[in-house]
Amino acid sequence: MGNFSHNPSADVRSAFEAEIAKELCSSLDEVADGRIKVRHIESDFANLPGVDFTLDLDADGSPVRIAVEALRYAYPRDVQGAVWKLDEFKHAYNHDRFDDLILLVAAESLSPGARDLLRKRGIGYFERNGNLNLKWRNWLINIERPDPPSVRKEATSLFTDSREAVVHALLVNRHKWLSGGDLAAMSQTSPYTVSVVLQELERREWCESSGAGRTLRRRLHKPRELLAAWAAQWTRRKExxxxxxxxxxxxxxxxxxxxxxxxxxxxxxxxxxxxxxxxxxxxxxxxxxxxxxxxxxxxxxxxxxxxxxxxxxxxxxxxxxxxxxxxxxxxxxxxxxxxxxxxxxxxxxxxxxxxxxxxxxxxxxxxxxxxx
Incomplete structure (x- = not known):
């Protein structure tokens, strides 16, 4: 197997990619009962413009390459970016050595919406808890496992005094695309508070986004779910x-x-x-x-x-x-x-x-x- 190149400015990222590549290899070997053998891992960016690493496999005697984009905790917007990179790699791919190319996203954890998006696009995925979804020829690998306690994260509370002001602003303006600055002004809160709320809503997949940087806008697209969550908390409060x-x-x-x-x-x-x-x-x-x-x-x-x-x-x-x-x-x-x-x-x-x-x-x- 190849070695991951060492870049001092990206030590943490390189270590993560190396770890998840190793775990993906182990998972493939386990589920295929030895019928899939990893021959080489390539992570040199000069040879792989656009993706994080590739796995060269021997699957039932056939050479197969898996192009992998690695993510941390990923939601639909993150996955969409990975899909674009994988598609670009596929279009530029040289099939001389490997007739079969499999596209896959490997992540610490994927949200349900992210997994659904990948399935619809025909792209495989792997999560560090052991979840694996992969199609190749007449093979279908679909393993779903519950998250271990160490991976489960308690949801950020949306309904502290300042955060529920942002929630209120989103509900009132539910049909509008809003910037973080817009929401901070409407809710009379700080940009940081707005950012915390929007990150949690994206985690729950209750808001959608458009653009990036200064043009980034969000819109609430599941107002009923947000209102129901607020109601559940509201009825428990004392005043x-x-x-x-x-x-x-x-x-x-x-x-x-x-x-x-x-x-x-x-x-x-x-x-x-x-x-x-x-x-x-x-x-x-x-x-x-x-x-x-x-x-x-x-x-x-x-x-x-x-x-x-x-x-x-x-x-x-x-x-x-x-x-x-x-x-x-x-x-x-x-x-x-x-x-x-x-x-x-x-x-x-x-x-x-x-x-x-x-x-x-x-x-x-x-x-x-x-x-x-």
Whole structure:
């Protein structure tokens, strides 16, 4: 077998390629019960423009060459780049010594979408956990193994205070191609936070990308999956809530009357209606709602309630202050019939997942209107 050339500027990369080449050779020998023998490994870039290394095989007495592109943790976008390199190598390939050429991607780990893309393109793949998919003539090798515990990585949390602001921005702008700078401005977060979220969404294959460098843009293409993941986390959180009573002769005027009171108090902070009453304005379903929920920043509920002359109420309350900041008050919306601030429909949807009354039914109705 040949030796991998030593390049001081790429020691880690060379070591990785050498290791994965050795493991691929061992796997081929094991699954073919000795019918495949590796005769030579070539890794000299001068002889292999475009690919990382090749394996020269003797398969049932026939000379076969496997051209390999090596990747670390690969997702569809990474694999697409490898496919282009392998295709270029194939088109420039000299068949004098080897009539058969097999194209293959070897990786530390491939995402399900990456494996699917390779299968559709007819390109083999190998993963360090032992997964191997390879077609040659009438041979089909397809080995699927679970990842060992050391390879399984805990998913990055998408729903810390700052990261869920990026999630919120992506959901609101789900049909748009956005740069990292666009998302940072919309979500009022740092470029680093945006980058962490986008990397995790790519890992889960919930967003797609276009371009590279300064022209790189992403678009959320699985908004329902992202919203479901946010909902699962949302229902587990604990937050400060307080209940109050406000006299209103007609429940259907509750939001209007409360808006007047809030505006008269002239708060120095943002606020928004959410929950059942607000959602029923956005996506009408219920004939009557007699309780209003209002999002205010932490520590502001008691002072605003006092300015509005509300009365504390454990029973018979019709106003609930929910103390939150961050994503909850981003993308507030106005409804023409009400001179009020409403939380975005995504926040309203999440706040309906509390199991109270007909909130689940209203949440489903709101979700239909969002057309995810």
């Amino acid at each position: 400060q809530r307080s209940s109050w009573y406000f006299f209103s002769e007609r429940p259907n005027l509750l939001l209007t009357k409360l808006t007047d009171k809030i505006e008269s108090s002239n708060p120095s902070f943002d606020w928004a209606f959410t929950g059942t009453a607000a959602a029923n304005v956005y996506a009408p379903l219920l004939t009557s709602v007699d309780t209003a929920e209002i999002i205010v920043p932490p520590g502001e509920a008691e002072g605003l309630a006092r300015d509005m002359r509300l009365k504390p109420a454990d029973k018979g309350a019709n106003v609930v202050f929910v103390e939150r900041d961050g994503a909850s008050l981003l993308f507030r919306d106005a409804v023409p019939e009400y001179p009020s601030y409403f939380a975005s429909p995504f926040i309203m949807y999440l706040d309906l997942l509390n199991g109270r009354g007909r909130n689940k039914e209203l949440a489903d109705h709101l979700l239909e209107k969002l057309e995810l």
